[in-house]
Amino acid sequence: MRATLIHGPRDVRLEHVPDPRVELPTDAVVRVVAACVCGSDLWPYRGVAPTPEPRRIGHEFVGIVEEVGASVAAVRPGDFVVAPFTISDNTCVHCRNGVQTSCVHGGSWGAVNDDGLFADGGQGERVRVPYADGTLVVAPAVPSDELLPGVLACSDVMGTGHHAARSARVGAGSTVVVVGDGAVGLCAVIAARRLGAERIVAMSRNPARQALATRFGATDLVAERGAEGVAHVLDLLDGVGADSALECVGTKESMQQALDVARPGGLVGFVGVPAGGPEVSVRQMFGTNVGVVGGVAPVRSYIPELLADVWSGAIEPGLVFDLTLPLDEVAQAYAAMDERRAVKVMLRP
């Protein structure tokens, strides 16, 4: 089969690799129907994270189960499934606590996992899925082409935006500021609205993303950043600040922006993969009682409820995909996201 490998900065290639197969009784093999490029994939692409040797890449995909191991019970051949961006057994204590990203048997796509075997990356034609019963979520049916992007968004960005909102305890009547207008930030707007937020300020200076944020439920837009951005947000929120600030970027500046727009006693929900660190001012947190909660999103625990809302049309996170390319053109997909010509690219094998 063919799958994507990253060789180094700005060098991703679709190559022939061995076909995956069921290796363990708990495995499944999934034929990928759609995959995507994540903002975090851009880190090795840009050389921010090193790539010492060529490796498989991609951790967001949906597809159809082709084969399952003898002990797989919840997933059957022919099922359309959503794969979260991490592997988990969904039975260990951390999974039961809703933190599947800390699963004691957990692992990553495109890496050798706890079982000592290689799990394919998501940007390929097929994937060996460890702990198939725990990892995969079965969709009600094969989605229409119209529904497909929204279903794919449940694999990462929608669940990640939701995690930011949940971590910051967004609820009915909340005032929310979303820092970051990438796919995750836009999904965080959806999540905040879905959880009942009354006021949602999206910080964005890109007209297309502003429009999408507004469609998703943002009540206010702030184009400024830094101190000017803080001043504008405070002006909108009666000088008080937000109950919840959702940090969806991962830089020192975005974390500071989130801390600065939260009200005393408020929460920052953070899901941006930290580009550095430590970068949180404990003294500021101490003085303001603004807490910082979040991390790598346990998307697996959120997929059932989010997928149901995508299926019903209640939420439309698929709109974050503004470019679809065949898997053959995966290199162009990376370039489009790197150059910010696309918010999020869907790949079709």
Add this chain to the structure above:
Amino acid sequence: MRATLIHGPRDVRLEHVPDPRVELPTDAVVRVVAACVCGSDLWPYRGVAPTPEPRRIGHEFVGIVEEVGASVAAVRPGDFVVAPFTISDNTCVHCRNGVQTSCVHGGSWGAVNDDGLFADGGQGERVRVPYADGTLVVAPAVPSDELLPGVLACSDVMGTGHHAARSARVGAGSTVVVVGDGAVGLCAVIAARRLGAERIVAMSRNPARQALATRFGATDLVAERGAEGVAHVLDLLDGVGADSALECVGTKESMQQALDVARPGGLVGFVGVPAGGPEVSVRQMFGTNVGVVGGVAPVRSYIPELLADVWSGAIEPGLVFDLTLPLDEVAQAYAAMDERRAVKVMLRP
């Protein structure tokens, strides 16, 4: 009257100062019945925080109202009152959000406040109290000598320990680790027990403090620190870690200790005044989904419920006071705490 001034490292003196009086209609004057020395008072005492010029000190006291301004309604002369360690109007938006430490009219004892006038320090014979209706909490009666220490503890340490537990969302069945065996850490044990924690691990290597922690409800004691301390805690908690880790010290090491003993998805509730910073590993928080919530405790919002439990005997935070001295001997009180001969010293004018 006489009040305590700090002149510099290891130099506190009881001196003659002007008598306080009602300056504004919202003021009260309180005769101090008991005050205490705070762990944070040791910072200037030890020279960790600078003392550029002599200043009043002390922010924990209880006493009897002697005089009130014309617009004071909730507090009457003769009332026995508890003063939280910050001043607040208890009506502004931040106060209504339960964050009285961020009151828009808030201020500190022993400093010029928002009203442009000086509020006396707590380690003296009398105190001018700004925003008396908002700041003070009236006790049911003048407490007995037996009850007095517990009532005084509501001024700071009991509410601060409670804030750590509340920030880390301690509830029925929680597993809790308390980092720090000072008065605040010991009160955090009381708070965790009071909120229904099932397992409370107190990290302490001091036999007297261990005994007090056990009396307050600690189910386990861990004397080790650092990696050994983490290993011991994880061994006690089935390798999972604690739902809630309460950081009651304020050093880089204690914050790291708390982060390391929390389970994935758990919370660190922090109330130790940060001795430095930033000192939180955002990467660790991201990977483990351990959140950090807390800060300077809005004790004012907690006093009513905590004072009621002290009054009924349900909790005994007064036991943290292991030395009582006359106000004349305030210098000895500081020395006893500095040299760790006392957990907490009560001063009687």
